[in-house]
């Protein structure tokens with residue numbers, strides 16, 4: 001039986017850095033704050049939109065300013081993501097092949113839930129995921145292992161039947177805390193050397209690992 005697969009979104013399925021950086025820098029400009037180049041914004045991504053804003057404003061800025069920048073970021077990103085989000089090479093083919101082989105799949109992101117769903121719907125119109133979960137008020141957020149509970153409930157399985165695929169130390173920590181085997185991807189926003197000993201260099205390699213692993217467990 002194939003394992004069920006949890007995919008991270010930003011930095012794993014899609015390169016969302018250009019759209020995030022553009023919307024964030026517009027929000028910062030509105031608050032008369034300096035903008036950040038893309039490599040800096042890349043390091044702010046991973047813990048959701050509030051942390052994105054918090055890391056982008058001066059360290060001694062009050063939380064109220066970070067909240068304002070977060071709100072304005074979301075306002076710009078509601079339309080801005082469309083011009084600055086791209087699928088990584090090989091990802092649509094990989095997801096299609098996994099779906100054809102009856103892998104059960106989900107997306108778990110720290111991105112706000114509405115954006116997560118909209119982006120997944122846009123890039124994966126065939127609806128290959130059983131569940132798409134983003135960040136909602138009051139819901140558990142990666143690296144809290146409780147974030148994966150809705151997926152276990154949907155699939156009615158425990159961690160041993162699941163694989164977690166992500167680009168960040170946040171994903172790795174979530175998987176480890178939940179007892180799920182983790183596979184890192186080297187093309188995202190974090191140093192691959194921080195992602196453990198299974199880090200795929202490209203989508204075909206990830207596909208081979210996932211499909212071989214499936215056969216191993218049959």
Ligand SMILES: O=C(O)COP(=O)(O)O
Pocket residue numbers: 008009010011044045046047048049052108109110111112168
């Ligand atoms: O937007 C973020 O901060 C992170 O999003 P991700 O969990 O899909 O990588």
Ligand SMILES: [Mg+2]
Pocket residue numbers: 008009010011012046166167168188
């Ligand atoms: Mg990510």
